[in-house]
Amino acid sequence: MPDPVIQTKGLTKTYTDFWGRARVTALHPLALEVQPGEVFGLLGPNGSGKTTTIKLLLGLLRPTAGDAFVFGRDPGDREAKTRIGYLPEETYLYKFLDAEETLAFFGRLFALPAATIRTRTDELIRLVGLQHARKRRLGEYSKGMARRLGLAQALINDPALVILDEPTSGLDPIGSAEVKDLILRLKRAGKTVLLCSHLLADVEDVCDRIAILHQGVLRESGRVDDLLRADDRVAVELRAPDEALIARVKEAAGDRVLSVAPPRERLEAHFRRIIQAAAAEQPKP
């Protein structure tokens, strides 16, 4: 088995006051492992310790107890950080820069050659759909546009590990769907993704494994399929059913039938289809 990309052992964080007295324990001993190429979801309600965990993994906070390793190194290690891309919960970008300058700035923090920065900037701006606004200052961006650019900056160094904290926050359904597509593309490219979200549908769609935190305590972790599979039920879908066929099925199953109803399309897929159709109808400029 390859070495885990992220490993925590008894990782604990207690915030203290000015005098060093314990104020609140945001993270109780946490043991996690994220394997290479995996999309791992960190779930939990607000205040559950998700962001604290991420900050500990990025070396922005020091653990009160326990250890964390990223690529087998301490979280603050600069070499490890060169292989990480991070999108924070809010998009903390400089509003006086434009998209190109922002990506160039972050590229220089990774000491990327100028030519590489130019190439990556073009690719990423195209990827997040900001070609029309590449020269516009971020102060004039909508929240969704800034979020897209935040995602682009997280990928400027072609990271092996991408940490995304609420990546779809502020995005419209199309944008959210594109982000989910992007996560799946990253997975196909062999990247490891740590996804932190409280939008459960997003997580369910893209994650291989999840961990659920509540008030800093790990409540559950495992493969999404394993956790969500209901072994005591089975869904049967029929093509062009008529009343007689439905009645026969009900009769055969007797009182073990829980519900019989036409399957519903997911709202996200429906919305996407409508918007795409509308866009296709519009005359090209």
Place this chain on the structure above:
Amino acid sequence: MRWLSCLRAVASVTVKEAARQRLWLLFAAAALVLMVVGFRLGAVDPAARLKLAVVTITAAIGFVVVLLAILVGSGQLRRDLDGRHSFLLFSKPLGALPYLLGRWTGVLAVLLGGIVGLSALGTALVWWRFDQLPQMLEVALPDDWQEVSALGEAVPVGEGRKRVTLAGAPGNGVRWVLSNLPADIPPEGLEVLLQVQVRGADAGINLEECAATVSAAPGAGARMGEKRLLPLNAASPYGRGTGGTAMAEGQVMLRHKDPGRGDYAQDWMRLRLGADRISPDGTTTIELVRLDAQAAVVASKDRSLRVARDGGMLFTNLVRGGCVLLAIAGMLTAFTLLLATAAKLGVVLLGGLTLFFAGSAVWTVRDTLQYEKVSVPVRRLLEGAQVALPDFDRFTVAANLAASQAVPWSTVWSAWAYYGLYTAVFLALAWAALRRKEL
């Protein structure tokens, strides 16, 4: 390599932010003040007007530089911490030191740009108002001096004596020895600047002038070469007889000058010192001989004689003077960056201004310590303050520039060495504080 790349990235973003957030408006306001003052300088004599114009320019540069030094870097660091931009920044392989140095370098780059711009504007303004630029002079002071008797015998002046009064029989004088003069002497030679006090030899004689000769010889002491009289420079404001009449061959007229007046353009006699009057090792001996028995001449080692060379254009001197101010600004920026790692912006600004005012008042601490009646605890406190506080009056750039004194690069390096030490300490503390900080 990555370290340097990070530093450059942060410095560049600092400059961009300063430019785009219209901090240049502060420079523009200072420029406007310059223009207004330039228009209004009309009520005093031309020399004083010129002096005032130069003082105004340096004051405007100093004001803007100090204000921006306190505001820009600390404001940006505080914004990064309070606005949580630091989450994103420090999730990258960006260390606390390149970040701080990047902010510091960026602020200094902004200030340097402002200094160059305001210096150019100031120079243009002076040219426009006065149709000329002041000639800046770079000076060297004597290393040694001797008293010369009327018989020509040279006697070393005692260690503790700061002044020599020449009276009695005429023909006595003073010799000043200057060594380590620059090797690259221009063809037109250097200038000797002379300023003495003149009074009647007796209380009953009211005199403020004295005929004299000034000569120079290459080398010094036993290796002193042949003496030759020095001719008066055509630009010298003094040296001729009353009403500008010519003196006898080789003679000059010394005129009383209060030693407090130090403007090279108007308060010093100027004579030409040919390159042949300086030995190859850069040594020359200048001799003043008093010729009037009725007059007494008071001369000093450090305040009466200078050897001067062209100090370059006003613009380059303003920029070099600005570089001295930049050293102070660098220190203030480092100090406010240190405060900003721990305190809110209001506290940071207050702290920066406090250091600036405290550093500007070190001379009052020195003056107070001169009094014997200061109590022991206060004396200890003031002595401590004198040692610990940076002295912002250590390099009197504005006064020197106004007095047509060039600001040599050596002054710039000295200023950077002096304030740089404080800067290094403040930046090191800021680095330690930022490293320890949890984001």
